[in-house]
Amino acid sequence: MSVLPLEAAIARGDDLPADVAAGLELLARSPALWPISAGAWLDVIACVRGFAERWDAQARAAGWSTLELYSLHQRAPYANLAAMGAAWVVARSGHRVAAVDEAIMLRSATGAVSRIRRVVLDPAAVLAWSL
DSSP states (O other), X not given: OOOOOHHHHHHHTOOOOHXXXXXXXXXXXXXXXXXXXXXXXXXXXXXXXXXXXXXXXXXXXXXXXXXXXXXEESSOTTTOGGGOOHHHHHHHHOOEEEEESSEEEEEOTTOOEEXXXXXXXXXXXXXXXXX
C-alpha cells in the first residue's frame, strides 16, 4: 500500500468519514501515544490514514465498525493487541493489505499471508483520537 504524506492527504480532502478524518488530523497534531519519535508517529498516522483512504468503505460494507478499525487500549495503546483496531494492526505490522471482507488479508514482503479477523474487543478499547 503506498501512503501519501499526511499533509497532502489532508489537503486533498479525501472521502473519509468525517469522524475518522478529524480524528486522524487530531492525532497528527498530538504527541505520540507511545514512546516513538515525532517523525515515526507521523509515519504511523500516515499508514492508518492510507488504510482508511483505500479500505474504510469496503471494510464498513463488510460489517467492520469504526471501533473495530480504529481503536486502541486506554492504558496500553501500543501493547494491548486485544483492544487494537485493524488499521493500527496493519500500521504496526508493516504488511500490505491485499483484500478486505469479513477478514483483512495481509501480505508480507515475502508473500506470506495473514488475516485480521473481527473479534470482540477488550472493554478498554476506545477510538484512538479520544485518548
